[in-house]
Amino acid sequence: MKRREFIKQAGAAGSLLVAPAIAMAGKTIRWKMVTTWPKNFPGLGTGANKLAALIGEMSGGRMKVKVYGAKELVPAFEVFDAVSRGTAEMGHGAAYYWKGKSEAAQFFAAVPFGLNAQEMNGWLYHGGGMALWTKLYERFNLVPAAAGNTGVQMGGWFNKEIKSLADLRGLKMRIPGLGGEVLKRAGGTPVSLPGSELYTSLQSGNIDATEWVGPYNDLAFGLYKVAKYYYYPGWHEPGTTLEALINKQAFEALPADLQSIVLNACKVVNQDMLAEYTARNNAALHTLVTRHKVKLRAFPEDVLKKLKSLSDEVVAEVAVKDADSRAVYASFRKFRDEVRAWHNVSELAYFRARG
Numbered sequence: 001m002k003r004r005e006f007i008k009q010a011g012a013a014g015s016l017l018v019a020p021a022i023a024m025a026g027k028t029i030r031w032k033m034v035t036t037w038p039k040n041f042p043g044l045g046t047g048a049n050k051l052a053a054l055i056g057e058m059s060g061g062r063m064k065v066k067v068y069g070a071k072e073l074v075p076a077f078e079v080f081d082a083v084s085r086g087t088a089e090m091g092h093g094a095a096y097y098w099k100g101k102s103e104a105a106q107f108f109a110a111v112p113f114g115l116n117a118q119e120m121n122g123w124l125y126h127g128g129g130m131a132l133w134t135k136l137y138e139r140f141n142l143v144p145a146a147a148g149n150t151g152v153q154m155g156g157w158f159n160k161e162i163k164s165l166a167d168l169r170g171l172k173m174r175i176p177g178l179g180g181e182v183l184k185r186a187g188g189t190p191v192s193l194p195g196s197e198l199y200t201s202l203q204s205g206n207i208d209a210t211e212w213v214g215p216y217n218d219l220a221f222g223l224y225k226v227a228k229y230y231y232y233p234g235w236h237e238p239g240t241t242l243e244a245l246i247n248k249q250a251f252e253a254l255p256a257d258l259q260s261i262v263l264n265a266c267k268v269v270n271q272d273m274l275a276e277y278t279a280r281n282n283a284a285l286h287t288l289v290t291r292h293k294v295k296l297r298a299f300p301e302d303v304l305k306k307l308k309s310l311s312d313e314v315v316a317e318v319a320v321k322d323a324d325s326r327a328v329y330a331s332f333r334k335f336r337d338e339v340r341a342w343h344n345v346s347e348l349a350y351f352r353a354r355g
């Protein structure tokens with residue numbers, strides 16, 4: 001009793017001392033975060049929520065970030081512009097949605113047959129990637145940060161079997177970024193649609209096939225109800241980085257400690273989301289196959305080989321489109337080639353040994 005009283009009093013005294021200091025430092029900083037995801041969507045939307053909550057917690061309440069789902073404040077594909085012009089101070093999405101702004105942006109989300117999650121993080125944080133990304137987005141009045149990773153995605157949902165590359169011909173498929181360009185070269189029609197429209201588009205026949213993320217998210221959207229075959233691997237998205245976009249003026253107006261808190265909260269979510277996907281994907285895959293009787297199929301080796309060769313063509317062409325793409329690709333490719341040598345004798349060798 002005595003001890004509790006003492007702590008209570010000490011706490012009260014402490015807050016008396018601290019409270020005026022906080023009041024003097026100014027009002028709570030309130031930010032809006034617009035996202036390309038449906039509100040509270042597992043993994044992606046909840047990852048954005050977690051990021052906002054962490055910034056609040058780590059700043060001791062000096063910053064509060066309110067999260068908006070797609071269409072609540074702006075539509076999914078207007079997140080980039082909204083943050084750039086300051087309608088919202090922050091955004092959460094994926095860089096390949098902005099290839100209309102800059103082709104080079106795609107390298108910071110996913111490259112077909114490119115880097116996996118572990119390698120993306122290696123390149124971004126310790127291989128020069130982050131500096132290039134920061135430089136690229138500066139032109140758009142934005143500060144970027146990696147803020148999530150899905151791990152290797154799934155190849156997608158189809159209503160027919162893919163036995164050869166010819167089966168992709170004439171196929172209208174939702175597949176974003178460079179993967180979409182590869183599909184086009186294989187004779188298909190890539191479509192870019194926000195996640196919330198996939199189910200109805202597939203059901204209505206507006207599209208023939210779609211990829212989304214992986215078992216955890218695809219189960220949540222109920223895609224198994226509108227397509228029979230579930231293909232792997234996600235050759236087009238081997239470890240997609242999600243991004244946080246921050247309005248440059250809003251970021252620069254923060255004191256140094258809050259800037260550090262915002263960027264480090266992104267780093268925490270970047271790692272945490274990957275851990276969440278790793279844990280949830282395997283459980284969801286089990287549910288899809290056992291409860292919903294999804295037909296799980298591997299792309300034939302020959303199809304993957306051809307897709308890889310088309311991917312190499314597409315990526316090489318993007319890489320010479322402009323100075324940004326040239327610089328980013330040079331760095332990306334150098335890292336990929338070097339890390340491949342290392343991962344062949346570490347991760348790959350281990351997976352093979354474990355079976």
Ligand code: CA
Binds near residue numbers: 153211212213237
């Ligand atoms: Ca995807």
